[in-house]
Amino acid sequence: MEIGRVVGTVVSTIKSSGLNSYKLLVVAPVEVATDAATPEGATTYVAIDLVGTGEDEIVLVTRGSAARIPDASNVPTDAAIIAVVDTVQIGSKNVYSKA
Amino acid sequence: MEIGRVVGTVVSTIKSSGLNSYKLLVVAPVEVATDAATPEGATTYVAIDLVGTGEDEIVLVTRGSAARIPDASNVPTDAAIIAVVDTVQIGSKNVYSKA
Amino acid sequence: MEIGRVVGTVVSTIKSSGLNSYKLLVVAPVEVATDAATPEGATTYVAIDLVGTGEDEIVLVTRGSAARIPDASNVPTDAAIIAVVDTVQIGSKNVYSKA
Amino acid sequence: MEIGRVVGTVVSTIKSSGLNSYKLLVVAPVEVATDAATPEGATTYVAIDLVGTGEDEIVLVTRGSAARIPDASNVPTDAAIIAVVDTVQIGSKNVYSKA
Amino acid sequence: MEIGRVVGTVVSTIKSSGLNSYKLLVVAPVEVATDAATPEGATTYVAIDLVGTGEDEIVLVTRGSAARIPDASNVPTDAAIIAVVDTVQIGSKNVYSKA
Structure with a gap:
């Protein structure tokens, strides 16, 4: 999996019906090790939430x-947000803590 | 998913029959965050519409x-346009609005 | 899908039996938009034809x-040529026409 | 497969239930040939252990x-640690031995 | 598929049982066209043989x-050597022949 930051949202009216009940979020990859x-x-990409x-x-x-495992088997998505970090x-260093 | 701009079309006569009823569009990736x-x-790539x-x-x-979910399960494609943005x-900025 | 140019062929005797009836072609990616x-x-790669x-x-x-859809479900390939362009x-410009 | 070094851990409370019983480790790719x-x-990424x-x-x-083969078929992961090297x-050189 | 050169081997005792009967080889990508x-x-990667x-x-x-097609459906691998070239x-040039 990749760690990313949610930076925005996408709104679409004309879309595959499989996307209907999902928020589409813009994600920017982040390098947590540093x-x-x-x-x-x-580059940013779009994931369902x-x-x-x-x-x-x-x-x-x-x-x-x-x-698409296990909650979205009929959703035409190739990216999903599956956890809030x-x-x-x-190593011994806490490099990120949720505020 | 990726956000892209439709920049062109591909026409093909000799092709896998699974592609028969689809438009083949050339897509250029775009970086919406900026x-x-x-x-x-x-680089551009080709997606079914x-x-x-x-x-x-x-x-x-x-x-x-x-x-190939859910409308194209017998189509040999690895890219599909599933929404018009x-x-x-x-953040608080509207970076793109459809004209 | 990607657009490529067929630049060569690979011959192999010792191979997975699933490849037996396919030509193995070397493909170089091309950027059609320009x-x-x-x-x-x-870099080039190998695809079944x-x-x-x-x-x-x-x-x-x-x-x-x-x-592997729909003609090659038992073939251990990750790339297939599915159309001749x-x-x-x-835009309004014809950037490629087959000779 | 890729060879990597385990460099850290990710903790998450709000997550897809499929992740519940797995440790989430941060992996950095390493180039063993040198x-x-x-x-x-x-860039680092996150894998289940x-x-x-x-x-x-x-x-x-x-x-x-x-x-997700064979132990994690309902886990929404795209990366898993499957062996300790x-x-x-x-060539004739032993480039890595576990301490 | 990709063309590569076998450059080494990986040995592992603690591993997913699905890997048990396979040799794990280190492969370096090669550019045959030149x-x-x-x-x-x-970068090198590891494939089952x-x-x-x-x-x-x-x-x-x-x-x-x-x-994993067709010989390794329960093996958690994402790379397999399926032919010796x-x-x-x-073009008209033989760029590689096995010795």
């Missing part, structure tokens, strides 16, 4: 067919 | 096996 | 599990 | 749908 | 779910 900043050149997250939260995103520990 | 421009070095979009529209594309909001 | 040249740093193409043709390649139109 | 260092620009590993161990990680031999 | 050298910046290859051989590797022809 400073939770988005690496230069990294399976856990009820919001702007600026640090989340865990699963990509590919895993994004509380803490990230690297 | 200016909806295509990042340098990004599941929502009836057209030239220059900003769309949501799903990649991999998700491209109305608006993209990053 | 000049159908292979982008610097792009599902449509009967040949050297120097511009083709559509599908990657991942889509390469006739024309590519970018 | 010096088991993490290549510049490589299927073998009981820990901080600083060199492990084998499988990505994509393989991460004992030794890596490159 | 000189069969490994492109700068390319389905054809009985060995050190220094040029092989065909399939990635993703294809690595005899020759690679690029």
Whole structure:
């Protein structure tokens, strides 16, 4: 999985019906091992929200067919937010704690 | 999913029969978090159109096996346009609105 | 899907039996939006041929599990040539036409 | 599969129930062919632990749908640690041995 | 599929039981279209061996779910060596022949 920051939302009227009940969030990858900043050149992507997250939260995103397990098997998505991150520990150092 | 701009079309006579009833559109990735421009070095790709979009529209594309859920299970595609984007909001800023 | 140029062939005697009846073609990615040249740093890959193409043709390649839909479900391939490209139109410009 | 080093842990309370019984570990890719260092620009990712590993161990990680075979079919993960590496031999040289 | 050179082996005692009967080989990608050298910046990876290859051989590797078709459906692998390459022809030139 990848760790990302929720940075925005996408609204769409004309869409595959499988997307109907999901929030579409824009996620920016972040590199937790260092400073939770988005690496230069990294590009944002769009994920469905399976856990009820919001702007600026640090989340865990699963990509590919895993994004449809187990709650979204008929949803044409290749990315899903599956966890809100509380803490990230690297070695003996706590590099991220949810405020 | 990825946000892209529809920039062109591909026409093919000799093809897998699974592609027969789909429009093949050329999509350029765009980075919505900034200016909806295509990042340098990004390459275009071809997606089937599941929502009836057209030239220059900003769309949501799903990649991999998700491209065959739920409307295209016998289509040998690894990319499908599944939504036309109305608006993209990053933080408190509306960075894209469909004209 | 990706657009590529068929640049060569691979021959193999010792192989998974699932590959037995397929031609193995070397494909170089091409960037059709500009000049159908292979982008610097792009690497070639090998795809099975599902449509009967040949050297120097511009083709559509599908990657991942889509390469086994619908004609090659027992073939251990992650890339298949599923169409010969006739024309590519970018905006109002015809950027490629098959000779 | 990829070889990586376990560098940290992620804790999450709000998450997909499929993740409940798994440790979430932060993995940094390493290039064993040379010096088991993490290549510049490589980014860390998060994997579930299927073998009981820990901080600083060199492990084998499988990505994509393989991460759910055979022990985690209802887990929405796209990465799983499936082996602890004992030794890596490159040519006639033993480039890594577990301490 | 990708063409690679077998450069080493991985040994593991603590591992997913699905890996038990397979050799784990380290593969370096090679660019056959030019000189069969490994492109700068390319990283090695680990694949199971389905054809009985060995050190220094040029092989065909399939990635993703294809690595489990048809001989390894319960193996948690995302990469499998499925052919030993005899020759690679690029245009009219034989760029590689097995010794």
